[in-house]
Amino acid sequence: MARSKRDVPEINAGSMADIAFLLLIFFLVTTTMDVDSGISAKLPPIMDQNVPPPPPARKRNLFEVLVNSNDQLLVEGDYAEIEDLRRLTRDFLDNNGKGTCDYCQGKKDPSSSDSPQKAIISLQNDRRTSYKMYVAVQNELVAAINELRNDLSERRFGSSYEELTKDQKKEIAADYPQKISEAEPLNL
């Protein structure tokens, strides 16, 4: 069988690198690296005209945050800086005014919220507020809730909120619900 011994001519692979480079550059140009991430929020459904609006919450259970057209903050009637918003929100949510919340560590101030379940954060902004400021405020409010949840899960389960099982997460989330209500933007 001398035939099978015949040499197969070698294919020149020198241009392989060029082809691969071409493909590489194509992918570099047409794709993007950024992962999509952001602050999640839930919009309220549109109110039915025939259904009467729910009774308004007690004033002490409302945490009013106003942002004006110059991106200045008014928290519960006082000027505030964005750096203080997280602490103020935590104090409000964790206040435990009625003493019914056994896991809260707040000051039990009777003029502040009754319990984390009753507490509602009310956010209102001007039509000329910048989106940057709005996201910063949202971020701080969500951060305050996340910090409270984290602290509670550390105390109760000994690990951070992110590491809990689904049921444990649900339990903690019910203890510190994320209630942020947004009014229509208006000209403050």
Add this chain to the structure above:
Amino acid sequence: MGKFKKSSGGGTPAISTASLPDIVFMLLFFFMVTTVMREVTLLVENNKPFATEIKKLEKKSLVTYLYVGKPKKKFQSVVGTEPRIQLNDSFARLQEIKPFIIEERTAINEAERPLMTVSIKADENVRMGLVGDIKQELRKAEALKINYSTKKGEVFDR
């Protein structure tokens, strides 16, 4: 002694490039895996604000994107400099959001429709008036799960 012969010419031996394709292919696969295809060409400026409390968007197929921002330089002569909304590859008016969302929703598998998320990719210089109007339109279209697209970073670096 004549044992070691000097190589003629004295030049350095050629480096073998046989493994070059392998290296390039490795790079290629890395980029193919870590990146996503660009879906639309941006017609608006899109410099997203910073936030720390961010969540990753899980399923790409359930996410609809809305871009908001100042039109890019080359479109400013046509559409002006005021912030505009971009849906897919064109500028859109506020009223076009609702039909767009409904159309996107019908494209999604019925069982997964409640999980549909609208990602608002707005420029940090956009005013809240426009974003508020968009949110109102989304409420009308019953797309209530939204996500404010941000970059990861500290908020206070102003």
